[in-house]
Amino acid sequence: xxxxxxxxxxxxxxxxxxxxxxxxxxxxxxxxxxxxxxxxxxxxxxxxxxxxxxxxxxxxxxxxxxxxxxxxxxxxxxxxxxxxxxxxxxxxxxxxxxxxxxxxxxxxxxxxxxxxxxxxxxxxxxxxxxxxxxxxxxxxxxxxxxx
Numbered sequence: 001x002x003x004x005x006x007x008x009x010x011x012x013x014x015x016x017x018x019x020x021x022x023x024x025x026x027x028x029x030x031x032x033x034x035x036x037x038x039x040x041x042x043x044x045x046x047x048x049x050x051x052x053x054x055x056x057x058x059x060x061x062x063x064x065x066x067x068x069x070x071x072x073x074x075x076x077x078x079x080x081x082x083x084x085x086x087x088x089x090x091x092x093x094x095x096x097x098x099x100x101x102x103x104x105x106x107x108x109x110x111x112x113x114x115x116x117x118x119x120x121x122x123x124x125x126x127x128x129x130x131x132x133x134x135x136x137x138x139x140x141x142x143x144x145x146x147x
Contacts, residue, residue, distance in 0.1 A: 003031075003037060004037070004038040005031060005035045005036065005037065005038060006035070006037075006041065007035060008022055008023070008034045009034075011038075011041055014042070015045055022036075022041075025041075025044060025045050025048050026041040026044060026045065028040075028044070029041045029044065092138075095138070096135055099134065099135070100131060103124075103128060106127055107123055111123055
């Protein structure tokens with residue numbers, strides 16, 4: 001096979017790509033500065049385009065599959081819009097804050113007149129534990145309702 005050489009600028013014009021792309025794809029067929037083996041460079045460029053096309057098709061199939069799975073989740077009501085989640089969290093925060101702030105009022109009625117530090121601590125701890133149990137139960141009830 002005869003060695004037909006082509007200038008880098010010729011390959012750039014033939015392929016319609018940048019000189020950098022020619023250097024990248026045809027680096028193994030460089031004979032000297034700015035000159036490449038023509039047939040090998042063209043063959044390799046075609047193979048590179050084919051391989052890149054296959055990879056692009058695989059990426060498109062993967063993206064299409066993910067999109068179909070996402071749409072199916074929406075149809076099955078397995079997907080919850082962010083706005084609904086944000087509203088739910090905001091509501092839970094407001095209720096938790098309200099209940100936490102009411103602990104002081106509830107506990108103060110029982111603590112009134114008590115002087116024993118340990119007894120006061122037990123009363124406060126009971127109210128805090130009641131609050132935590134109530135919050136845990138309200139989370140379980142909300143989960144049951146949403147399912």
